[in-house]
Amino acid sequence: MSLNKIRNTLKFFLPSSYQLKLSVTNLFTRSVFILLVYVSYFIILVQIPETMSYRLELALLLTSAFALILYLPLIERLARYMRTKFLSEYLTEDAESYRQAIKRFNFDALIKNVFPDMVKITGSQSGTMAVLTQNGTFAFHSYFRGRQKKLSPTKDILVKSSFQSFLLANRNGASVANTFSNENINNDFMELHANYIYPFIFREKLFGFIAVSNIPNSDASHSLSLLAGQSALTIHNHILSYHISENKKYQKEAEYAVRVQNLLETGTIPNILGWEIIPFKRTNRNLIEFFQVEDGSWFFVILNAGKSYQHIGIILSYILGVVYSQSRLKLLKGFSDIKTLIQSTFQKLDWKENYEMIIGKIGYSELYIIQEGKQFKIIRNSEEVVASMGWKNMISMDKGPIIIQQRGEPVLKFNFKELEVQ
Structure with missing residues (x-):
């Protein structure tokens, strides 16, 4: 028993493996920097003739310039590389690397990068991570x-409810x-x-855990948390995004999306002097929004998502919102700005399907339109096509009204009547 106390006392005073690696990394990079500076100083000093005045000062000045302009950025990059290679880039002290790491912290990064880092932080040779599906x-x-793999579904370990309750009760690790x-646990x-397990808990629900072969010290436990x-x-x-796009449990939300769409279809056509704008019946695959930009000009967007998923109304309503x-x-x-925003x-919604859109600007007696997608067609007199894809088209209204069609079905009709001067 006294031997265990001595070991625990030594572990308390000695640095953790993570701290030790960090100290060795800093010591190595700084030593390399000092060595480069000294070598450069003596090389430059040899090249300067001994008869030259202020020979030592000139060598010092040139060495300082090399150190600041060339060596210092290289050493910083070397330090960043070593920290991300031998430590966790998600816990590095380098602000730029940390921001990039957090930005990439998605589900794939969790499995490929974060999981191995968590095992290394604890000083373990092996580890197992469970992820809620x-x-x-x-x-x-x-x-x-150093080798990582996903266990076969036939080898999946059953996580019993009693074990889940134990992990929820030991949210700081056990x-x-x-x-x-407790024999079962x-x-x-x-x-x-496993000799140590740390759970992944959010809103009092267990979303997974990591089991490692070594019991970490307090510093490593803090990093794990x-x-x-x-x-x-x-x-x-990850689970929420899957349910939003795939799960039939959200059929009720699809009904709400139809109601949202119906609300969007009424009261969105503006009254613009001289213009008559007539909307036609729409499907849940396309939505229309009119709005004014900074200089007061009126724009409109027609958005089509290509396929008729149950929740497409919510997605389109959100984008146009x-x-x-x-x-x-x-x-x-x-x-x-409008095209880039869409x-x-x-x-951001991780939309994998094709989508098409029309962005239009309403002028005095003309329309300016950008068309993206083959399903839309802008015609006059039932057959004359007046706009091309990919270009900014200027359509004069003095030759009659135009109709915007989607798969042959009318979506919007624009007509302009010249104002009479009294």
Whole structure:
């Protein structure tokens, strides 16, 4: 018993493996920097003739210039590389690397990058990570001495409700020593070949856990808590995005989307002097929004999502709501801003399907239109096509009204009547 106390005392005073690697990295990079400076100083000093005045000062000045302009940026890059290679880039002290790492902290990064980092932080040779899936079961990934793989579904370990309750009750991690009084939980630890387990908990729900072969010290446990919290949130968002796009449990939301669409279809056509704008019946695949930009000009967007998913009304309503809100904040100035905003919003929603759109500006007696997609057609007199894809088209209204069609079905009709001067 006294031997264990001595070991624990030594562990308390000695640096953790993570701190030790960080110190060695800093010592190495600084030593390389000093060595480069000294070598450069003597090389430059040899090249300067001894008869020259202020020979030493000139060598010092040139060496300082080399150190600041060339060596210092190289050493910073070397330090950043070593920290991300041998430590966790998600816990590095370098602000730029940390921002990039957090930006990439998605579900794939959790499995490929964060999981191995968490095992290394604890000083373990092996580890197992359980991740909650969309159907409520847990998928397992293993890591052993630098090799990582996903366990076969036939080898998935059953996470019993009693074990989940134990992890929820030990949200700050638990070692195998805490399970000796509970044989069932101890067997779960043995099945995972784990001496320490840290759960991923978000909103009092277990989204996964990591089981490692070594019991970490307090510093490593603190690092695990930071990564575990972010991991739980990442798994939660991954499951939520899957349900929004695929799961039939959201049929009720699809009905609400139709109601939202119906609300958008009424009261959105503005009264513009001289213009007559007539909307036609729409499907849940396309929506229309009119709005004013910073200089007061009227723009409109027709958005088509290509396929008729159950929740497409929510997605399109959200995108057009973003466009409308940006216009109200006077953040949109023209075609380029509107197009970029729509494209970036689709990307944020991880939209994988094709989509098409028309962006139009209403002038005094003409329309300016950008058409993206083959399903739309802008015609006059039932057959004359008056706009081309990919270009900014100026359509004069003095030759009669135009109709915007989508797959042969009319969507909007524009007509302009010259105002009479009294």
